[in-house]
Amino acid sequence: MKPAQPHQFRLLRQRRYAPFFFTTFLGSMNDNxxxxxxxLLLTYxxxxxxxxxxxxxxxLGAIFIAPSLLLSATFGQWADRCDLGWLIRLGKTLEVLMMALAAWALWQRDVxxxxxxxxxxxxxxxxxxTVRYAxxxxxxxxxxxxGGNGVLEMGIFLAILMGTLAGGLLISPEVGGPWVVGLAIVAMAVLGRLTSQWVPSTPAVAPGLTIHWNPxxxxxxxxxxxHEDRLMFTSMLGISWMWFxxxxxxxxxxxLSKEVLNGQEGVASFLLVLTSLGIGGGALMCEGLSRGKVELGLVPLGALGMAVFAVEMxxxxxxxxxxxxxxxxRPAWTAAQFVANPAHWRFLVDLLLMAMSVGLFSVSLYAQMQARAEPSHRARIIxxxxxxxxLFILLSAVVVGGLSALGLGxxxxxxxxxxxHVVACSLAFAWQPIFVRQAVSWVRHRLGSQS
Known part of the structure; x- marks a missing residue:
């Protein structure tokens, strides 16, 4: 008999998931x-x-992403070797110390x-x-x-959004500047450390693992x-392509906001809000569309939406x-004026639907990678x-910067x-046609259910 399929939001009332989710949410928000x-402080x-x-x-973007390149391999080994609950609490304790140091640096204006x-x-x-997906x-x-990955993806993108908006608001002199930011990041770090106390024990999958320090x-x-598991490797490449x-x-x-849309800073912030809500909404839709299983058929459908709405945009x-x-x-648009103008609605709808397609595309890939990875190597694979x-994010910056330097509008x-995107996905689906077969099967099943 198939196990009961709880709605994904019920996980937020269960100890095995809720403390982990809120600990992750607070950490992501605080980082941003x-x-x-x-x-903004160093710019203005x-x-x-x-x-x-x-x-x-x-x-700052390069500094922020450099540790992911240099330390992820080492952290993956530690995550396989250690109790993940203990590792999460250790990380949150160090975050409190780190944010206290950051608050001091902001107050002293020490660049x-x-x-x-x-x-x-x-x-x-x-x-x-590494830890959250392990x-x-x-x-x-x-x-x-x-469902669990969908809720997590929604939470991470909302945390990034809220952290970015809160950082921009709190650093302004009118609100309080570095003093307020310093107090806020320390308070969130302490709150995150408290929530991590309820994260359940998660025994190590490879306690005798020897750490290799060469990343x-x-x-x-x-x-x-x-690479030995071609389907899992394709899923990993798909996740990286989503970030690209x-x-x-x-x-x-x-x-785009300044030069094309003639908007003030608030317009760029609104585009970020809309994108985050779209990705979060698409991620949450995966639970209902997949009916409680890892549904690879959603990946080509999400990829198609990304292509169609990117071209339309x-x-x-x-x-x-x-x-x-x-x-x-003419005077630059405020965010409210920009949204109220019907001439902009086509662009905004395109952006929202493209973002929702990204959410559909990514969740099943994460779930597939987690399901197929050997438990004893899962954290290292993540x-x-x-x-x-x-690497794909850095490559994206190089490509976009290069095309912009060539004068492309x-x-x-x-x-x-x-x-x-179309070329990359076509090659991936040709290499692993199971994605397209599952998409056709999913569409036929849905049409058959409705009829």
Whole structure:
């Protein structure tokens, strides 16, 4: 008899999931409060001659992601070797100390120390990016993986969104500036440490594992192991491709908002809000659409939506570029004015639907990777995937920056990303046709159920 399929939100009332979820949520939010507030502080309030304001964003982004490249392999081994509950509590204890140091750096306006704390924040991200996906399959049953990952993805994107918005608000002199940010990040770290106290014990899957300290050799060893299971390796590449695709669009939001949409800073923030809500909504839909199983058929459907709405958004942006050229100079839109203008609704609907497609695309891939990974190597495989994600994000920045340097406009840039996406997914689905077969089967089953 098939086990009962609890609704995914019931997990938030259960000890095996709720303390872990809120601990992860608070940590992700806190990391982004510090990162974004530091970015704005160094850009607008604390300029130093050796760090031009144009380099602040790229430099902090590189510092933030570097630990994922350098330390994920080591953290993956520790996650397989240690009790994950103990490792989570250790990480949250260190976060309290790290955020106390960051608060001091902000209060003293010590730029090198602020940069160092952003680096430590990246270490915290590298640890929990590995631990959170290793924890879920040890506490959820197979039919709960899609729902559990969907709730987690929703929570992470909302935490990133709320952290970014809170960091931008709290660092402004009108609200309080560095003093308020410092108090907020320490308070959230302490709260996260308290919630982690209820995370249940999660016994080590490989307690006798010998730690290999060379991250390159360890990553290569795990990737070779993953490559033996072609379906799991394709799932890992799909997850990394999702980060490439998403990072490419997110990187263009500030310039898109200012140069094409003629919006104030609030418009860029609203685009981030809409994207996060769309991804979270798409991730939550996976539970109902998959009916409690790891449904690979949702991956091609999500990929199709990403392509269709990226192309449609490219045309919408091109139309807005032409409209702006004809309209001439006018005051920049506030977020409220921008949303209220019907001329922008096509673009906003395209963005929301594309973001929902990203959510559909990603959740089943995470669940598939967790389900197929050997339990004794699961955390190391997830760590290898985190390294791939970081590499794809960096590659996305290089590609988007290179195309922008060649003079490509925003509309053609979106179109170019859509074309690359179609080519990459076509190659992946040709290599592993089971994705397309499952999508056809899923569509036929849904149509048959409705008729």
């Amino acid at each position: 409060v510090l990162k974004f507030s530091a970015t 309030q604390l300029a130093v001659p050796w760090l031009p304001t144009t380099l602040v964003g790229p430099l 090198p120390l602020i940069l160092g704390c952003v680096l430590l924040c990246g270490v915290h991200v590298a640890l929990f990016s 924890y879920i399959p040890q506490h959820l049953q197979a039919h709960e993986l899609t 390159v050799a360890e990553t290569w060893r795990n990737l070779r192991r993953c 695709f998403g990072a490419g669009f997110l990187a263009m939001f500030p310039a 490219s045309m919408a942006v091109h139309a807005l570029e032409q409209a702006k050229a004809l309209a001439g100079d 760590a290898a995937n985190n390294i791939l994600n970081a 925003m509309g053609p840039l979106f179109g170019a990303l859509a074309v690359v």
